Amino acid sequence: MATRYEETFKGKRVLITGGLGFIGSNLAIKLVELGAVVTLVDNMIPRQGGNLFNISPITDKVHVNFSDVRNQLSMNYLVQGQDYIFHLAGQVNHVESVRNPIQDLDINCRGTLVLLEACRKYNKDVKLIFSGTRGEYGTSVHLPVNEDHPTNPKGIYAVTNLTAEKMILVYHDIHKIQGICLRITNTYGERHQMQHDEFGVLNWFIRKAMDDETIPVFGDGRILRDFLYVGDLVDCFLMVATCPQAYGEVFNVGTGIPISFIDLAKKIVQIAGSGRVDFTDFTPERKEVEPGDYYTDISKIKRVVGWEPKTSLEEGIRRTIEFYRKYRDKYWGDAFK
Numbered sequence: 339m340a341t342r343y344e345e346t347f348k349g350k351r352v353l354i355t356g357g358l359g360f361i362g363s364n365l366a367i368k369l370v371e372l373g374a375v376v377t378l379v380d381n382m383i384p385r386q387g388g389n390l391f392n393i394s395p396i397t398d399k400v401h402v403n404f405s406d407v408r409n410q411l412s413m414n415y416l417v418q419g420q421d422y423i424f425h426l427a428g429q430v431n432h433v434e435s436v437r438n439p440i441q442d443l444d445i446n447c448r449g450t451l452v453l454l455e456a457c458r459k460y461n462k463d464v465k466l467i468f469s470g471t472r473g474e475y476g477t478s479v480h481l482p483v484n485e486d487h488p489t490n491p492k493g494i495y496a497v498t499n500l501t502a503e504k505m506i507l508v509y510h511d512i513h514k515i516q517g518i519c520l521r522i523t524n525t526y527g528e529r530h531q532m533q534h535d536e537f538g539v540l541n542w543f544i545r546k547a548m549d550d551e552t553i554p555v556f557g558d559g560r561i562l563r564d565f566l567y568v569g570d571l572v573d574c575f576l577m578v579a580t581c582p583q584a585y586g587e588v589f590n591v592g593t594g595i596p597i598s599f600i601d602l603a604k605k606i607v608q609i610a611g612s613g614r615v616d617f618t619d620f621t622p623e624r625k626e627v628e629p630g631d632y633y634t635d636i637s638k639i640k641r642v643v644g645w646e647p648k649t650s651l652e653e654g655i656r657r658t659i660e661f662y663r664k665y666r667d668k669y670w671g672d673a674f675k
């Protein structure tokens with residue numbers, strides 16, 4: 339079935355910040371397929387998701403700029419002539435955020451402001467899409483969580499995402515830089531880092547199962563979450579970007595379907611055909627930032643944009659396992675460094 343954006347990106351110039359990471363690289367592959375002229379900017383920060391293998395299907399079809407979104411000279415240059423910017427560069431490691439919160443402030447807030455200033459000075463007509471997090475809500479006071487839910491972030495990672503979102507909305511209103519802010523639920527799938535468990539819980543569970551090890555589920559495993567397949571998120575980015583009514587708005591992005599961590603872990607073991615599940619205590623730094631149950635009310639994005647996810651959790655897990663069975667050596671250990 340043809341999508342709304344099938345023809346829109348042909349020949350369009352697109353900049354993806356954080357483009358060598360998990361979401362950015364999946365988005366880049368789809369945009370190249372649609373005929374866009376794609377530039378990726380990434381600083382390959384250690385222990386995050388940047389991996390050159392992520393773009394192996396399109397290496398000779400994209401421009402890669404190893405730079406930092408905090409670098410004003412680079413960003414002033416890179417934003418010029420772009421039709422769309424997908425701003426995905428961020429400090430995303432929740433554990434690192436507790437260890438080194440100043441870095442979150444620097445990358446997520448200052449980096450976003452540098453990008454916005456570059457747009458204001460050198461490309462006021464660009465369309466900007468920002469990947470914020472469901473963490474901006476903090477502990478849910480009602481479920482499912484809609485966009486009017488209070489924002490009481492539990493950690494500095496989420497505080498700095500909320501601040502970046504507000505900056506984008508301010509530039510939209512005052513400087514007329516068209517922006518859209520997404521609050522995205524936990525996302526999983528192909529091209530996520532598999533090195534450590536400091537972020538990306540579902541992908542980590544998959545690694546444990548594939549290694550025939552025990553999946554450690556924190557607490558009693560009954561906390562509810564909403565897990566989105568990356569292919570559906572890519573579709574969402576392209577749908578919002580091509581929806582004029584979406585600019586100036588904040589949207590929740592998720593499935594709206596909750597699952598407990600224990601049921602998730604059991605499902606992964608069953609689909610992988612290996613591994614086992616056991617309970618473990620929360621580490622103190624995990625406990626501090628754990629917001630509890632979350633699942634998304636996606637009625638706004640359905641109504642305004644016409645987007646909704648299409649991939650079942652079972653199908654998404656199956657595809658993810660298949661990908662890592664094929665390319666395991668590119669993601670396990672230190673192979674890609």
Ligand SMILES: NC(=O)c1ccc[n+]([C@@H]2O[C@H](COP(=O)([O-])OP(=O)(O)OC[C@H]3O[C@@H](n4cnc5c(N)ncnc54)[C@H](O)[C@@H]3O)[C@@H](O)[C@H]2O)c1
Nearest residue numbers: 356359360361380381382383386387388406407427428525
């Ligand atoms: N994966 C999720 O579940 C999820 C959920 C909600 C929001 N998000 C947001 O989506 C964005 C992308 O996340 P991801 O899951 O792809 O993570 P990722 O770590 O795989 O990708 C992020 C990329 O940004 C790069 N980067 C970090 N700081 C940079 C800087 N200062 N300059 C240039 N590049 C920089 C990293 O090297 C990495 O390649 C992040 O902003 C994250 O907060 C992700």
